[in-house]
Structure formats: C-alpha cells, structure tokens
Amino acid sequence: MRSLPMLLLASALATACAPAATIPSPALTLHLTAPRQVVRVTNHNWNDMEVFAIRNGGRRILGVVGAAQQATLLVTEDMLDTDGKLQLGARIQGRRDMLIMDPVRVPSGDYVDWSLENEFGRSSLGYYPL
Numbered sequence: 001m002r003s004l005p006m007l008l009l010a011s012a013l014a015t016a017c018a019p020a021a022t023i024p025s026p027a028l029t030l031h032l033t034a035p036r037q038v039v040r041v042t043n044h045n046w047n048d049m050e051v052f053a054i055r056n057g058g059r060r061i062l063g064v065v066g067a068a069q070q071a072t073l074l075v076t077e078d079m080l081d082t083d084g085k086l087q088l089g090a091r092i093q094g095r096r097d098m099l100i101m102d103p104v105r106v107p108s109g110d111y112v113d114w115s116l117e118n119e120f121g122r123s124s125l126g127y128y129p130l
Contacts, residue, residue, distance in 0.1 A: 037075035037086055038111040038130070041065045045118050047092040053079040054087040054100065064093065065116070088125065090116055101125050 043049050043065040052059040053075055062073040080086055085103035099120040106112055110127040117123045 036077045036080060037106060039073045039075060039088065040070065040111060040113050041073060041090075042070045042113075042115045043068060045092065045116055047095075049090045049116055050093050051088065051090045051114075054089050055079055055081055059089065086112065088112070088114060090123075099123055 039051075039062065041049075041051055046067050048067055049065045050061060051063055051065055051071075051073060052061045055078075060079055062075065062079075063071060065071040075086060081103060083105075085105050087101060087103040089098055089100040091098040097120070099116070101114070101123075104112075104125065104127070106127045109130055111130050112125065112127050114125045115123060
C-alpha cells in the first residue's frame with residue numbers, strides 16, 4: 001500500500017506530463033460554419049416537435065423541442081436559400097403531419113421567434129432585434 005504523499009506526487013507527475021490542449025488547425029475547422037441565424041422556438045404543443053430548416057426541398061433537423069418547452073436553435077449559412085431566405089418546418093415526432101412556414105428574409109442582427117401551437121394553423125413566426 002502506498003502512502004498519501006507518494007500518491008499525491010504520482011498524481012502531480014501524471015498531470016504535469018499530460019499533453020497541453022492545442023488549437024485545432026485551420027484544415028480541421030475549415031468545414032465548420034458560424035451560426036448565421038438564431039431561432040427561438042416556443043412549443044405550446046403537448047408533443048415533442050422536430051424542427052428543421054428547408055433548403056431546395058431538402059430538410060435538415062435543427063433540433064427537437066420538448067412538449068411545452070422553449071429552445072434556442074442555430075441556423076448556419078448553408079441552411080439558407082441562395083437568396084438568404086430562411087424556411088422552417090416542424091412536425092410532431094413520429095407523425096407525418098408537418099407545418100411548413102413560408103420563407104422569410106430575416107434582417108442581419110435579428111433573431112427569429114417561432115411559436116408552435118396545438119393547432120398548426122395558429123402558429124406564428126416573427127423576427128426581432130437581438
């Protein structure tokens with residue numbers, strides 16, 4: 001059995017010999033894009049909602065917002081249409097029914113606020129300054 005001072009010394013040496021954290025090279029981070037748009041979603045539905053961005057007919061999931069919860073989701077440049085418009089969609093997890101909003105052009109520096117209601121037709125989308 002080792003003594004406490006020996007264990008502390010061994011722990012200190014192991015920590016000192018551990019490699020320092022490094023900054024990733026630009027080649028590794030080149031494909032990453034910074035968030036372009038912030039989307040605040042309020043789910044007034046009693047079901048979990050899958051939220052996605054639509055571009056050229058394809059969908060990319062942004063996240064899942066729990067029943068009666070709020071979430072902040074991030075949209076990157078590659079999820080916007082070529083003209084800079086954002087189109088969002090949502091569906092109840094496990095179901096086919098979808099809510100697809102019309103594309104909107106959000107001014108730079110604004111965030112999107114999307115309220116999902118039990119009746120999809122009553123849902124609303126707006127944008128406001130950050």
